[in-house]
Amino acid sequence: MxxxxxxxxxxxxxxxxxxxxxxxxxxxxxxxxxxxxxxxxxxxxxxxxxxxxxxxxxxxxxxxxxxxxxxxxxxxxxxxxxxxxxxxxxxxxxxxxxxxxxxxxxxxxxxxxxxxxxxxxxxxxxxxxxxxxxxxxxxxxxxxxxxxxxxxxxxxxxxxxxxxxxxxxxxxxxxxxxxxxxxxxxxxxxxxxxxxxxxxxxxxxxxxxxxxxxxxxxxxxxxxKVGGEQLEVTVAHHRDVPAVTALLGRLVVAPPTTSADGLTVSVPLHDGFGGVADAAAALRPLGAAVTDFGTRRPSLDDVFLALTGTTATPERTTP
Amino acid sequence: MTTITSTPLVPVAPPALAGAASDTAALFARHVRHIARTPEKLLGVTLMPVAYVVIFGVLFGAAIALPGGSSYGEYLMAGIFTQTMLSTVSSTALGVADDLGNGLVDRFRSLPMSQGAVLLARTASNLVLSLVSITVMALVGLLIGWRVSAGAAAALGAVGLLLLFGFAMSWLGALIGLVVRGAEAISAVAFLIVMPLTFLSNAFIPLNGLPAWLRAVCEWNPISSVVAACRELFGNPAPAGDSFPAAHPIPMAVALTLAVLLVTAPLAVRAYRSAVAR
The missing domain is CATH 3.40.50.300 (P-loop containing nucleotide triphosphate hydrolases)
Structure with a gap:
């Protein structure tokens, strides 16, 4: 037809x-x-x-x-x-x-x-x-x-x-x-x-x-292709980033990524709520000043990141 | 899964003249509603020309004397009528550009309707505004001493010529609106067209005193023909000229106006057929 x-x-x-x-x-x-x-x-x-x-x-x-x-x-x-x-x-x-x-x-x-x-x-x-x-x-x-x-x-x-x-x-x-x-x-x-x-x-x-x-x-x-939900942890000081990265890296299979300003660490979340609870529990004894902690669904930016390696900001020049 | 293969609500009959007429009528009704709902627009097309009639007719009429001693106020009326018809250039251009900018043209162009209907309805509806302008100006003119002295039939002929000229200017405006698009640019372009055409004509001044070359330019200006034709049809004072256009104002006015219409209307429809919002 x-x-x-x-x-x-x-x-x-x-x-x-x-x-x-x-x-x-x-x-x-x-x-x-x-x-x-x-x-x-x-x-x-x-x-x-x-x-x-x-x-x-x-x-x-x-x-x-x-x-x-x-x-x-x-x-x-x-x-x-x-x-x-x-x-x-x-x-x-x-x-x-x-x-x-x-x-x-x-x-x-x-x-x-x-x-x-x-x-x-x-x-x-x-x-x-x-x-x-x-x-x-x-x-x-x-x-x-x-x-x-x-x-x-x-x-x-x-x-x-x-x-x-x-x-x-x-x-x-x-x-x-x-x-x-x-x-x-x-x-x-x-x-x-x-x-x-x-x-x-x-x-x-x-x-x-x-x-x-x-x-x-x-x-x-x-x-x-993009991956599922991400857990994002943002800390106040750069000195805490390596410890947080190492800790989150132990909880999941994929390596954590760090944002452009170096303060936000993201990991793919496989276990939903359980993963969030594990991460929160593991972070607590670390004593780092965590300013933001939450999950994020993949956005258009993530799709583009996964497909092209660049983000979907409007001014982006096409490779 | 699919329950529809074609759309039963939309007839599949081939486009006919009747369809085009019904499209135009529906869109004409749209513009008439616009006019009724924008009183400021009606004020614009009546107050401005009335102000011209009063200022030029009364003030300048008292100060300026024509060769031969006839009334400058009477001489001016045809010029002001014609100038008012010229102002449809920018109002049509702005209206068309507005429809284009807010996506209405996109919508109309995606419909199985007549492609000429959108512009025809707009230019035709402008005739309503033009007729209102002419009527109000004529009444005010009569109040301050303007007289029609060549008979009612000839005067109606002058009104008909003015409407035809306004219609042609409306199509010119539609073309400008589709090509130029931006409101400020439209105002500038319309000004650049309207101002020289108005002032390089016999609308406000008798051409007798001008140097020969400038006089020739002014006499061949279509505006001069329309103005001179109206003076003749209204029976108002008009210094005769011996050039071809000055000697035959009515056929020249009709021919030049039709020529403008025959050039601008197809060009405007062509521009419309490929116009999309930005």
């Missing part, structure tokens, strides 16, 4: 800058595919090409079986797009925004009206339905944006960093709404900077960096 999204060798350049350097993506129908990467990795460019907004300089892509360059209108009939900035009209009300886009999908005035009411209800925007969007909170705007993008029940959805900048409650609510779309049978391609988000939502993840896919797999496969 034809996959919902199939892209081969996507290449795009802006002047001297190569935004995409041969991206391959295949997403079977009904799957949630996460594209994970730092700012400037090429996530948005990929989404824009797949959603017919940009024409690639090389490679080809098919969405719902239609060529994004040769038959953009057929692609547009099948997709919904929610971008990074909540692309809704601030001077219209929530209801007017939904009806406008419904009408532009050519679903007919009556259907557009009914779908708008249905979505306002489902996205908890009924009370705000007749207020202009300018008065909405960030979370409400994103919910409306997502509602607008699914008004035509698209078979394929592109969500470009749908939760960036949102608080935890809004993020959880949005995740729930994305899961509902998957349950109805939609294929979802979502980009994110957060490993946790990809982990929560995606069946498969592609890690993208410098315009290339540098790793692909299920969340579990990726995490296996």
């Amino acid at each position: 034809e996959p919902a999204i199939r892209a081969e060798g996507l290449y795009k350049r802006y002047g001297d800058h190569e935004a995409l350097r041969g991206v391959d993506v295949t997403v079977p129908a009904g799957e949630v595919f996460g594209v994970l990467g730092p700012n400037g990795a090429g996530k948005t460019t990929t989404v824009r090409i797949l959603s017919t907004l940009l024409v690639p300089d090389g490679g080809q892509a098919f969405v719902s079986g239609h060529d994004v360059v040769r038959d953009p209108r057929a692609v547009r009939r099948a997709i919904g797009l929610a971008g990074q900035y909540a692309a809704v009209d601030e001077k219209l009300t929530g209801r007017e925004n939904l009806r406008l886009i419904g009408t532009l999908y050519r679903m007919g005035r009556r259907t557009a009206k009914a779908r708008a009411d249905e979505l306002l209800e489902r996205f908890s925007l009924r009370d705000a339905a007749n207020r202009v969007v300018k008065t909405y909170s960030g979370g409400m705007r994103r919910r409306l944006d997502l509602a607008v993008s699914i008004i035509a029940e698209p078979a394929v959805m592109f969500l470009d960093e749908p939760t960036t900048g949102l608080d935890l409650t809004s993020r959880l609510a949005l995740w729930e709404m994305i899961r509902e779309q998957v349950a109805r049978g939609a294929t979802v391609l979502l980009t994110t900077q957060y490993l946790e988000e990809a982990d929560q939502l995606a069946d498969r993840i592609a890690v993208i960096d410098g315009g290339r896919v540098i790793a692909e797999g299920t969340p579990d496969e990726l995490k296996a």
Whole structure:
């Protein structure tokens, strides 16, 4: 069966800058595919090409079986797009925004009206339905944006960093709404900077960096590459670091690592809570001034550290 | 697993003129709501021109005498009407750039809708604002002594020409907005276009006293043709010229305005079709 999204060798350049350097993506129908990467990795460019907004300089892509360059209108009939900035009209009300886009999908005035009411209800925007969007909170705007993008029940959805900048409650609510779309049978391609988000939502993840896919797999496969939870111990004085390192090194199999400032020692945590208790008990008689002690889940930085040997800071130059 | 292979809510009928018309109508309604919800915008397009009518018409009109002794205030009205239509360049450019910047253009471009509808709805809705401006200015002009003396049909023709010119300037603005994008840069570019066009024309000054070369430049300026055509259609004083554009203001005004429209509209739609937010 034809996959919902199939892209081969996507290449795009802006002047001297190569935004995409041969991206391959295949997403079977009904799957949630996460594209994970730092700012400037090429996530948005990929989404824009797949959603017919940009024409690639090389490679080809098919969405719902239609060529994004040769038959953009057929692609547009099948997709919904929610971008990074909540692309809704601030001077219209929530209801007017939904009806406008419904009408532009050519679903007919009556259907557009009914779908708008249905979505306002489902996205908890009924009370705000007749207020202009300018008065909405960030979370409400994103919910409306997502509602607008699914008004035509698209078979394929592109969500470009749908939760960036949102608080935890809004993020959880949005995740729930994305899961509902998957349950109805939609294929979802979502980009994110957060490993946790990809982990929560995606069946498969592609890690993208410098315009290339540098790793692909299920969340579990990726995490296996990165390692699990880390225990981090931060001390006040450099003189205590060697003792702490030696002590933690005895508790685990992998060698401990030390942070850039030399004050934080990290070890992979294999035994969960037991490991934390052992470490705390072992540290106590040492008498070192411990300023911070805790566990940390692997972050995007850890993924990049494991895959490329560098961290995913935005200004990072690609090797 | 998949229960949907195509989207039943979206018709698969090929794009037709009817579809484009319905898209344009929906987006036109959007802009009309904007106008109703931004009273400051309505004030902008009415108060400014009214201020011009009063300041130029009353103050300068009293101080300046035209060759032949006709009223400078009456002479000015067509110039102020035309200048107000020129101001649509920057307002359209800013509106288009705003839609582009906040991602709305991305959204519209990802929809199976007519690609020309977004710009057409905006430029067409500007006609509403232009008509409001013209009406208010005309009323104030009539109050301070401006008269229409070539008949109602000709006066309506002048209004029609002004709207057509405003429509063309709106498309020029759309093109500038899509290409230039930044609000400050747009203001600068619009100023650089509008100012020389306005002042190197017969909008505010009779051209008789100018050196021959400068006079030729001014006479061939499309603004001069539009202004002169309006003067003729309103029956306001207009020193005759013997150059081709000065002698045939109405056909020249229509032809030049249509030429601007035929160049800028396709270019603007083309720019729109590849525009994405940054």
